[in-house]
Amino acid sequence: MFKYEGCGEIGSLRAIFLAQFHHLQGPMIRCQYPDDLIDKENFDLLSRFLIPKNEVQEQTITVNSNGYKISGYPTFLPDKKYPRNYLLFNLCVVCHPWSRTVQFEPFVKKLSQFFTNLEKEAAILSEDMEENSENSIKIKSILEKVFNDMNHEGKTVVTHEQNTLHLSVINLGSEPTHVGDHKVPVLVENLDEYHTEEFDLTSTKILPHIDGFNSVARIAMLSDVEVNAVRACVQNLLYHKVVELTPMFLYSNVYTTTPKLAHLFKQPEFRDDIQSYNLGGTTPSLRDLYSFICLFCHGRSLREVCHRQSPQKLGIDERKLIQYLVLKGALRRIERYPVYQGDDNDESYTWFTRGYPTDLILIKSGMSSHELELRMEEDPDIYILNR
Known part of the structure; x- marks a missing residue:
């Protein structure tokens, strides 16, 4: 079956490597296991992303190009003892181009910090950089163990002298729902709690257009981003539980109440929330809200419900109310x-x-x-x- 980025599947690691900036040779792969998955030609094409400028150090980056999906954690160590007064390296994992890689972000960060400690204690990165040097052999041995353990067990314990690191990829979360062009992403998290300046370019471009009513296709048009990229981005936001998906809002839609509605109506927080979806600040009564919601049933469109009991006269914002009820599972859209x-x-x-x-x-x-x-x-x- 054809697989694409954003399909939600997790493949095995294809390789793991340590890239460094050599003060004479420039960007280079110091050690790689298995050998030569990424050759010099391909690395040179990607090196400016894998050994990037200082502004994007100390954060996870992912590059998907030339048949490789690479996640790494570029690390910059300033010190006058180094040529050019700094040491720059990036510990990277290589996955299939369709793979979901978000689960490896903490993994590469911790492993990079482990190598930082080894460098500070034993100069394992900055000394003896030749391919068959003692330090390079030690590094490659660590990478080989990590690669094999993670692919077979999903966890590993790395030791070097007095240093020990436990690594695992356990909480992968459930695979996100397939994101269709007609689906509508709704923000369910407050973005003020996130470092939005660290979001990738696609997320930065599409987030202003996620208003709870724009479909994936419309978001792609408004943000001038290719729709496949929007789908992949929304799927990533789904994985992180930043958004949820709802159907398109149309007055021709047919909804029906679910058994969950009666249970939710017993909760004060739910009652307060639905009363907040009002027009002009006038709080609708719980009785009017319940009466309006209970009009939804098989064979009756939202347009017909609004004709029977005008939400405007009751002070109800039906657009936001229905969006909320669908997210809560109190209303279900009948697909046609x-x-x-x-x-x-x-x-x-x-x-x-x-x-x-x-x-x-x-x-x-x-x-x-x-x-x-x-x-x-x-x-x-x-x-x-x-x-």
Whole structure:
């Protein structure tokens, strides 16, 4: 099966290496295990990312290029004893280009700090840098053990003289849900608690457009970022539980309440939250809110619910309220799958023959919601599957 970046799968380590900046030779791979997975030509192409400028030291970087996905932790040690007054190295792991690598970020950071300690105690990085020197053999032995242990056991214990390091990749979390172009990411964490200046460029560009109502496809358009990159970025945010996914908000949507609603209504925090989704600061009563929410059922669209009991008159912001209820699991969107069973070979009907939900048809076909609704209502050969 074809795999792509953002598919959520975790592959094995392909290699582990220590890159350094040599004061005469420039960027170089000091040690690598297994040997020669990344040759000199490919390393030279990627070296400016793997041995970067000082502004991006002491933080995890990931590079996906030329068939390699590499995560590392560039480390800069200033000291007048070194040529050019500093030592610069990067401990890196190499994965498949489709692999999820976020679980290795603490791993490479800890291993880099381990080598920093070895350098301060025994100058293992700065002295005897030749390929077959005693220090290089020690470094390669450490990398070999880490590589084999992590691929077979998912953990390792590294020792060198008096130094011991326990490493593991245990809490990988559940694999994020597949991110479709029609899905809507909703921020569920306060970004003020994160160092947003350390976010990658794609995250920085798309985050202002994650408003809880823009789909992945629309975010790609608004941010001028390729949609595959947006999908991968959103999947990473899902893994870190910064966002959750909801369906597109349309007044033609059909929702139904779930058994969880009654349980949630007993919680004061939930009741306070739903009352906060008001218009113009007027707090709607719990009775009006409950009455409005209970109107949702199979076969009744949001538009019809709003006609029966106007949320504006009750002071309810139905957009934000529904988004919140879907995230809480109190409302469930009924997905509709139009299926064409006629004989017309018109290309537009291809969207109705492959089991696409209406949200994805809107994104892929360019039809408006009104156009799609008319097509489904007026064509007797289109049947609607609800689930």
